Amino acid sequence: MSDTRGQQTSEQPPQDGGRPTGPPPERGGGLLMGRPFGVPIYVTPSWFVIAALITWVFGGQLGDVLPELGSGVRYLLAFFFAVAFYASVLVHELAHTLVALRYKLGVRRIQLQFFGGVSEIENEAASPWREFWLAFVGPLLSLVLGGVFYLALRAVELSSVPGVLLTGLMVSNLVVAAFNLLPGLPLDGGRMLRAVVWAVTGKAMTGTVAAAWIGRALAIVVLIGLPLVSASRGGQRTTTDTLVDAVLAAVLAAIIWNGATGSLRNARLKEALPELRLRDLARRTVEVTADTPLGEAMRRAREAEAGAVVVVDGRGDPIAIVRESAVRAVPEHRRPWVAVGPLARDLEPGLRLDADLRGEDLLRAIQATPAGEYLVVEADGRVYGVAALTDIEQRLTAAVSGR
Secondary structure (H helix, E strand, O other), X not given: XXXXXXXXXXXXXXXXXXXXXXXXXXOOOOEEEEOHHHOOEEEOHHHHHHHHHHHHHHHHHHHHHOOOXXXXXXXXXXXXXXXXXXXXXXXXXXXXXXHHHHOOOOEEEEEEEOOEEEEEEOOOOOXXXXXXXXXXXXXXXXXXXXXXXXXXXXXOOOOOHXXXXXXXXXXXXXXXXXXXXXXXXXXXXHHHHXXXXXXXXXXXXXXXXXXXXXXXXXXXXXXXXXXXXXXXXXXXXXXXXXXXXXXXXXHHHHHHHHHHHHHHHHHHHHHHHHHOEHHHHOEOEEEEOOOOEHHXXXXXXXXXXXXXXXXXXXXXXXXXXXXXXXXXXOOXXXXXXXXXXXXXXXXXXXXXXXXXXXXXXXXXXXXXXXXXXXXXXXXXXXXXXXXXXXXXXXXXXXXXXXX
């Protein structure tokens, strides 16, 4: 499956809406397991939850199929199955990763988590057919693994321990492949559909919209359909079984819905990025010295219809920007007695941005040095204005929401 910034390909819908550019911090990525091909692989804490659930459910089923096994052996084998299954998921993700590396798209990391795995791919494919192959290779490897386990199964007794484990791995890989081939974002099948529509229409955005809405429809089908299918199986089902099925269906539906929505949002963001120009976002400024009372600085700003205050030294060179959040924290009656100097942030190199910055270059610049305000300067160093992070965020939000 996939989503954003870049994109993500995964057995499960990605949970982060992702960023348009720039690597996120790896903090919170989980337990680092290795770096094949230079790509870090993390196991998140949620994996241990699903591993315990698989062990509990599969261990109980082994008691029905192989009653001669002791309970300790059954649950040990069930845990082995959980690990082997996620090894198959990792193969699926590595397939995405290798193709992404082949296309020089960059892969940030692979995560194994509650509902499968996520390959965080940094950039979009340059053509629809590269996009199609990047998405298809994961389910293809899952199908191949299912076939390998089927061939291995033919060499053992079906009712033996190896036979039961191989059957479980064969079925689980085929289910993973089939689920990921469903034609809606953020599943791999949704990215394949997006690629086909992109190829036919020549517009990547059209493909994203179509695949995202189908993904939302799939979420509704999962929410309603899975509990109904589960209930139709009959048997000795308890109220707890029914409740667990409904909760799992709701969680999976929510993840698919959010993944589809995130894919659409990020596509709109990417489409809008070229029009995001720092020069258009800069506020007019007034210049004051550090000992100027805040009340006086605000009066000058109102007279000049300026939206920001810059602190200058004795030579008139800018040295700091008065923080809007700090101004709001000073009560009106205190402003004549508070100097602007302590309310300003010194101008580090990363807080001076070229007025001609735009699009992804602009986002990279503000990600490199997080701040509330940035000094916008011309190529010759002259002050053009101040850009507030809130203004940039509002412009991006408007673009993503279609306003």
